[in-house]
Amino acid sequence: MSKTYKQVPFAAIVPSPTVSNEHMVTGNWRYLRPVVDKGQCTQCKTCWIFCPDACVDFSKDEGVDFNLKYCKGCGVCSSVCPVGAISRVPELDFDE
Amino acid sequence: MTLAVAIDPNMLEVTVWTRGVTLAKEARDTATLLAKAGKAEGKHVQSFDNYVDLPDRIGVPCKSYARISPDPIETFYEYENYRPDIVVLAEETLVKGHNILGGAKPGCVVVINTARDPEKLLKWISPKENMKHLKAVACIDANALGAGVMLTFDGTEGSGDDTKIGAGVGAAIAGAVAKATGCVKLESLVSVAENKAAVKQGYEKVTVLPVCKGEAFACGLPEDPQEIKWK
Numbered sequence: 001m002s003k004t005y006k007q008v009p010f011a012a013i014v015p016s017p018t019v020s021n022e023h024m025v026t027g028n029w030r031y032l033r034p035v036v037d038k039g040q041c042t043q044c045k046t047c048w049i050f051c052p053d054a055c056v057d058f059s060k061d062e063g064v065d066f067n068l069k070y071c072k073g074c075g076v077c078s079s080v081c082p083v084g085a086i087s088r089v090p091e092l093d094f095d096e
Numbered sequence: 097m098t099l100a101v102a103i104d105p106n107m108l109e110v111t112v113w114t115r116g117v118t119l120a121k122e123a124r125d126t127a128t129l130l131a132k133a134g135k136a137e138g139k140h141v142q143s144f145d146n147y148v149d150l151p152d153r154i155g156v157p158c159k160s161y162a163r164i165s166p167d168p169i170e171t172f173y174e175y176e177n178y179r180p181d182i183v184v185l186a187e188e189t190l191v192k193g194h195n196i197l198g199g200a201k202p203g204c205v206v207v208i209n210t211a212r213d214p215e216k217l218l219k220w221i222s223p224k225e226n227m228k229h230l231k232a233v234a235c236i237d238a239n240a241l242g243a244g245v246m247l248t249f250d251g252t253e254g255s256g257d258d259t260k261i262g263a264g265v266g267a268a269i270a271g272a273v274a275k276a277t278g279c280v281k282l283e284s285l286v287s288v289a290e291n292k293a294a295v296k297q298g299y300e301k302v303t304v305l306p307v308c309k310g311e312a313f314a315c316g317l318p319e320d321p322q323e324i325k326w327k
C-alpha cells in the first residue's frame with residue numbers, strides 16, 4: 001500500500017534510549033554548557049528532536065533539561081531553538 | 097615491560113591535551129615545535145599524536161606528545177607519555193574532568209591556555225593526590241594575543257592547509273611552555289616556528305604560579321615567580 005509523502009516519517013524511528021553507556025561518557029567533551037531560559041522556552045521540543053546524543057530531557061512540568069553526563073556541548077540545540085532560549089555558557093563558570 | 101623512565105632517565109615527556117578538530121592542529125604544533133626546538137639545541141627528540149584518541153570528533157579530548165632528551169632516546173614502543181614532566185592544556189576546560197596529572201613525575205609543570213587566574217583553575221585538578229607532584233601552574237591567554245595569533249579551525253587538520261608549523265595559538269603556547277619550564281630556549285623555538293611573534297608573545301605574557309604540596313604559595317612566594325628552576 002502506498003503512502004503519501006506526508007505520511008512517511010522524515011527519518012528512521014528508533015525507541016527513546018533507556019539505558020546509558022558507561023564506557024562512552026561524553027560529558028567531558030563539553031566546554032560550553034547549554035543553559036535554557038525557561039521564561040523564553042515555548043516547549044516546542046525542537047531541541048529534544050535535534051540533540052544528536054539524546055541529552056535533552058523533556059517533561060511537562062519541568063520543561064527542557066539537559067543530561068550533562070552525556071551532553072558534549074556541540075551547541076546543536078542552541079542553534080536550532082527557534083526563539084533563542086538556549087545559551088552556551090563556559091563550563092568553568094559552573095562549580096559543578 | 098620496562099618503563100621509559102628506566103630506559104631514558106633524562107628524558108622530558110611533554111603531553112599536550114587538546115580538543116578534536118577545533119584545536120588539534122594547534123596542539124600538535126605545540127608538541128612539534130618543542131621537539132624541533134630541542135633538536136635545534138642538539139638534543140634527541142620524538143613527537144607524535146596519541147593513536148587511540150580518535151581526534152576527528154569535534155571537541156573530543158585528545159593528546160599530542162613530545163619527548164626531549166640529552167641522550168639518544170631508547171624508548172620506541174611506548175605510544176603514550178605515561179610519566180609526563182610537562183602537561184599543556186590547549187583549552188582551559190580540559191582541567192575539569194580529566195586526570196591530567198596521571199603518572200606525572202615529581203616537579204611536573206602544567207601550562208594552560210586560559211584567561212582565568214591559575215588559583216581558580218587549581219581546584220578542578222583531580223584526583224587531588226596527584227597534586228603533590230605539581231610544581232607550578234602557568235597560564236597564558238593565547239587566544240587573546242595579537243591579531244596575527246590565529247586559531248586554525250580547519251577540519252583537514254594540517255593535511256590540506258598551508259599554515260605551516262606554529263602559525264598561531266599553538267606557537268604562543270609553546271613560547272609559554274619554554275618560559276614556564278625552561279625545557280627549550282626561546283631562540284631555538286623562534287628559529288623553528290612559522291609565527292615568531294606569537295612565540296615571543298607567549299613567552300612574555302605567561303604568568304607562573306608556584307605550587308607546593310598541592311597548594312598555591314604553600315612554601316612562600318619565591319623572589320621571582322618566573323624563575324622556577326627546571327631540573
Ligand code: SF4
Nearest residue numbers: 051071072074075077
Ligand atoms: S549541546 Fe549538543 S549534546 Fe548537549 S544538549 Fe545540546 S544538542 Fe545535545
Ligand code: SF4
Nearest residue numbers: 041042044045047081
Ligand atoms: S527548541 Fe527552544 S523553545 Fe523549543 S523546547 Fe527547546 S529550548 Fe524550548
